[in-house]
Amino acid sequence: MKKVDLLIKDANEIVTLKGPKRARKGKEMLDIGLVKRGFVAIDGGRIIDVGEGEPGYEAEEVISAKGKIVLPGFVDPHTHLVFSGYREFELDLKIRGYTYQEIAERGGGINYTVKLTRSASRERLVEEAGERIKNMISHGTTTCEAKSG
Missing domain, CATH: 2.30.40.10 (Urease, subunit C, domain 1)
Structure with a gap:
Protein backbone atom coordinates (compact mmCIF):
# COMPACT_ATOMS: atom_id res chain seq x y z
CA MET A 1 0.00 0.00 0.00
CA GLY A 73 -12.19 25.23 -2.27
CA PHE A 74 -14.20 28.21 -3.46
CA VAL A 75 -12.57 31.00 -5.48
CA ASP A 76 -13.96 34.51 -5.00
CA PRO A 77 -12.72 36.48 -8.02
CA HIS A 78 -14.19 39.81 -6.92
CA THR A 79 -14.56 40.91 -3.32
CA HIS A 80 -14.37 44.21 -1.50
CA LEU A 81 -12.42 43.26 1.59
CA VAL A 82 -11.22 46.54 3.09
CA PHE A 83 -14.05 48.85 4.13
CA SER A 84 -15.85 50.02 7.22
CA GLY A 85 -19.58 50.29 7.78
CA TYR A 86 -22.23 47.90 6.59
CA ARG A 87 -25.31 49.07 4.73
CA GLU A 88 -27.82 46.37 5.69
CA PHE A 89 -30.25 49.13 6.70
CA GLU A 90 -30.67 49.83 2.97
CA LEU A 91 -32.30 46.44 2.35
CA ASP A 92 -35.58 47.50 3.94
CA LEU A 93 -35.64 50.60 1.76
CA LYS A 94 -34.94 48.57 -1.39
CA ILE A 95 -37.71 46.11 -0.52
CA ARG A 96 -40.09 49.04 -0.07
CA GLY A 97 -39.20 50.27 -3.58
CA TYR A 98 -36.79 53.12 -2.90
CA THR A 99 -34.37 53.84 -5.73
CA TYR A 100 -30.62 54.00 -5.22
CA GLN A 101 -30.82 57.78 -5.58
CA GLU A 102 -33.48 58.00 -2.85
CA ILE A 103 -31.40 55.79 -0.55
CA ALA A 104 -28.34 57.98 -1.18
CA GLU A 105 -30.38 61.09 -0.40
CA ARG A 106 -31.21 59.51 2.97
CA GLY A 107 -27.51 59.08 3.74
CA GLY A 108 -26.99 55.59 2.33
CA GLY A 109 -25.22 54.33 -0.75
CA ILE A 110 -21.55 54.24 -1.55
CA ASN A 111 -20.95 57.68 -0.03
CA TYR A 112 -21.94 56.26 3.37
CA THR A 113 -19.33 53.52 3.05
CA VAL A 114 -16.67 55.93 1.78
CA LYS A 115 -17.28 58.27 4.72
CA LEU A 116 -17.00 55.49 7.32
CA THR A 117 -13.98 53.92 5.62
CA ARG A 118 -12.11 57.22 5.50
CA SER A 119 -12.85 57.88 9.17
CA ALA A 120 -11.69 54.42 10.31
CA SER A 121 -8.13 53.92 11.52
CA ARG A 122 -5.72 51.78 9.53
CA GLU A 123 -5.62 49.33 12.44
CA ARG A 124 -9.40 48.99 12.44
CA LEU A 125 -9.52 48.42 8.67
CA VAL A 126 -6.82 45.74 8.92
CA GLU A 127 -8.62 44.06 11.83
CA GLU A 128 -12.00 44.08 10.05
CA ALA A 129 -10.46 42.76 6.82
CA GLY A 130 -8.77 39.99 8.81
CA GLU A 131 -12.11 38.98 10.34
CA ARG A 132 -13.70 38.90 6.88
CA ILE A 133 -10.89 36.66 5.62
CA LYS A 134 -11.37 34.28 8.56
CA ASN A 135 -15.08 34.16 7.81
CA MET A 136 -14.43 33.43 4.14
CA ILE A 137 -12.03 30.61 5.01
CA SER A 138 -14.49 29.11 7.50
CA HIS A 139 -17.06 28.89 4.70
CA GLY A 140 -14.69 27.23 2.20
CA THR A 141 -13.09 30.09 0.29
CA THR A 142 -9.45 29.27 -0.40
CA THR A 143 -8.62 32.04 -2.89
CA CYS A 144 -9.85 35.59 -3.33
CA GLU A 145 -8.96 38.71 -5.25
CA ALA A 146 -9.63 41.81 -3.18
CA LYS A 147 -10.71 45.04 -4.83
CA SER A 148 -10.45 48.53 -3.49
CA GLY A 149 -13.24 51.03 -3.93
Whole structure:
Protein backbone atom coordinates (compact mmCIF):
# COMPACT_ATOMS: atom_id res chain seq x y z
CA MET A 1 0.00 0.00 0.00
CA LYS A 2 1.34 3.40 -0.96
CA LYS A 3 1.90 5.88 1.89
CA VAL A 4 0.58 9.45 1.61
CA ASP A 5 0.50 12.44 3.94
CA LEU A 6 -3.27 12.78 4.19
CA LEU A 7 -6.20 10.56 3.35
CA ILE A 8 -9.82 11.70 3.38
CA LYS A 9 -11.98 8.60 3.24
CA ASP A 10 -15.55 7.35 3.45
CA ALA A 11 -16.99 10.52 1.91
CA ASN A 12 -20.61 10.14 0.85
CA GLU A 13 -19.87 12.32 -2.16
CA ILE A 14 -16.85 14.10 -3.60
CA VAL A 15 -17.31 16.92 -6.10
CA THR A 16 -14.26 16.89 -8.38
CA LEU A 17 -15.40 19.25 -11.16
CA LYS A 18 -13.35 17.01 -13.46
CA GLY A 19 -14.14 17.78 -17.05
CA PRO A 20 -13.08 19.78 -20.08
CA LYS A 21 -10.27 22.30 -19.73
CA ARG A 22 -12.54 25.04 -21.05
CA ALA A 23 -15.80 26.66 -20.04
CA ARG A 24 -18.59 24.10 -19.92
CA LYS A 25 -21.58 24.53 -22.20
CA GLY A 26 -25.16 23.35 -22.08
CA LYS A 27 -25.66 19.94 -20.49
CA GLU A 28 -21.94 19.73 -19.64
CA MET A 29 -22.68 22.15 -16.82
CA LEU A 30 -24.71 19.43 -15.08
CA ASP A 31 -21.66 17.15 -14.79
CA ILE A 32 -19.85 18.07 -11.57
CA GLY A 33 -17.56 15.04 -11.58
CA LEU A 34 -19.37 13.38 -8.69
CA VAL A 35 -17.65 10.46 -6.93
CA LYS A 36 -19.85 8.46 -4.55
CA ARG A 37 -18.54 6.78 -1.39
CA GLY A 38 -14.99 7.77 -2.10
CA PHE A 39 -11.61 8.98 -0.94
CA VAL A 40 -9.07 11.72 -1.62
CA ALA A 41 -5.34 10.97 -1.29
CA ILE A 42 -3.02 13.93 -0.70
CA ASP A 43 0.77 13.82 -0.72
CA GLY A 44 3.25 16.68 -0.67
CA GLY A 45 0.39 19.17 -0.53
CA ARG A 46 -1.13 17.91 -3.79
CA ILE A 47 -4.16 15.76 -4.52
CA ILE A 48 -2.74 12.65 -6.15
CA ASP A 49 -5.86 10.49 -6.37
CA VAL A 50 -9.62 10.60 -6.00
CA GLY A 51 -11.65 7.44 -6.28
CA GLU A 52 -14.56 5.31 -5.21
CA GLY A 53 -14.54 2.62 -2.57
CA GLU A 54 -11.63 1.64 -0.38
CA PRO A 55 -8.43 3.62 -0.91
CA GLY A 56 -5.25 1.74 -1.63
CA TYR A 57 -3.30 4.12 0.58
CA GLU A 58 -1.99 4.43 4.11
CA ALA A 59 -1.60 7.87 5.62
CA GLU A 60 -0.03 9.62 8.57
CA GLU A 61 -3.27 11.58 8.95
CA VAL A 62 -6.68 10.11 8.13
CA ILE A 63 -9.89 12.11 8.10
CA SER A 64 -13.22 10.31 8.09
CA ALA A 65 -15.71 12.16 5.90
CA LYS A 66 -18.47 9.67 6.65
CA GLY A 67 -21.84 11.30 6.05
CA LYS A 68 -20.19 14.33 4.47
CA ILE A 69 -19.61 15.88 1.06
CA VAL A 70 -16.09 16.89 0.02
CA LEU A 71 -15.95 19.99 -2.17
CA PRO A 72 -13.12 21.91 -3.82
CA GLY A 73 -12.19 25.23 -2.27
CA PHE A 74 -14.20 28.21 -3.46
CA VAL A 75 -12.57 31.00 -5.48
CA ASP A 76 -13.96 34.51 -5.00
CA PRO A 77 -12.72 36.48 -8.02
CA HIS A 78 -14.19 39.81 -6.92
CA THR A 79 -14.56 40.91 -3.32
CA HIS A 80 -14.37 44.21 -1.50
CA LEU A 81 -12.42 43.26 1.59
CA VAL A 82 -11.22 46.54 3.09
CA PHE A 83 -14.05 48.85 4.13
CA SER A 84 -15.85 50.02 7.22
CA GLY A 85 -19.58 50.29 7.78
CA TYR A 86 -22.23 47.90 6.59
CA ARG A 87 -25.31 49.07 4.73
CA GLU A 88 -27.82 46.37 5.69
CA PHE A 89 -30.25 49.13 6.70
CA GLU A 90 -30.67 49.83 2.97
CA LEU A 91 -32.30 46.44 2.35
CA ASP A 92 -35.58 47.50 3.94
CA LEU A 93 -35.64 50.60 1.76
CA LYS A 94 -34.94 48.57 -1.39
CA ILE A 95 -37.71 46.11 -0.52
CA ARG A 96 -40.09 49.04 -0.07
CA GLY A 97 -39.20 50.27 -3.58
CA TYR A 98 -36.79 53.12 -2.90
CA THR A 99 -34.37 53.84 -5.73
CA TYR A 100 -30.62 54.00 -5.22
CA GLN A 101 -30.82 57.78 -5.58
CA GLU A 102 -33.48 58.00 -2.85
CA ILE A 103 -31.40 55.79 -0.55
CA ALA A 104 -28.34 57.98 -1.18
CA GLU A 105 -30.38 61.09 -0.40
CA ARG A 106 -31.21 59.51 2.97
CA GLY A 107 -27.51 59.08 3.74
CA GLY A 108 -26.99 55.59 2.33
CA GLY A 109 -25.22 54.33 -0.75
CA ILE A 110 -21.55 54.24 -1.55
CA ASN A 111 -20.95 57.68 -0.03
CA TYR A 112 -21.94 56.26 3.37
CA THR A 113 -19.33 53.52 3.05
CA VAL A 114 -16.67 55.93 1.78
CA LYS A 115 -17.28 58.27 4.72
CA LEU A 116 -17.00 55.49 7.32
CA THR A 117 -13.98 53.92 5.62
CA ARG A 118 -12.11 57.22 5.50
CA SER A 119 -12.85 57.88 9.17
CA ALA A 120 -11.69 54.42 10.31
CA SER A 121 -8.13 53.92 11.52
CA ARG A 122 -5.72 51.78 9.53
CA GLU A 123 -5.62 49.33 12.44
CA ARG A 124 -9.40 48.99 12.44
CA LEU A 125 -9.52 48.42 8.67
CA VAL A 126 -6.82 45.74 8.92
CA GLU A 127 -8.62 44.06 11.83
CA GLU A 128 -12.00 44.08 10.05
CA ALA A 129 -10.46 42.76 6.82
CA GLY A 130 -8.77 39.99 8.81
CA GLU A 131 -12.11 38.98 10.34
CA ARG A 132 -13.70 38.90 6.88
CA ILE A 133 -10.89 36.66 5.62
CA LYS A 134 -11.37 34.28 8.56
CA ASN A 135 -15.08 34.16 7.81
CA MET A 136 -14.43 33.43 4.14
CA ILE A 137 -12.03 30.61 5.01
CA SER A 138 -14.49 29.11 7.50
CA HIS A 139 -17.06 28.89 4.70
CA GLY A 140 -14.69 27.23 2.20
CA THR A 141 -13.09 30.09 0.29
CA THR A 142 -9.45 29.27 -0.40
CA THR A 143 -8.62 32.04 -2.89
CA CYS A 144 -9.85 35.59 -3.33
CA GLU A 145 -8.96 38.71 -5.25
CA ALA A 146 -9.63 41.81 -3.18
CA LYS A 147 -10.71 45.04 -4.83
CA SER A 148 -10.45 48.53 -3.49
CA GLY A 149 -13.24 51.03 -3.93
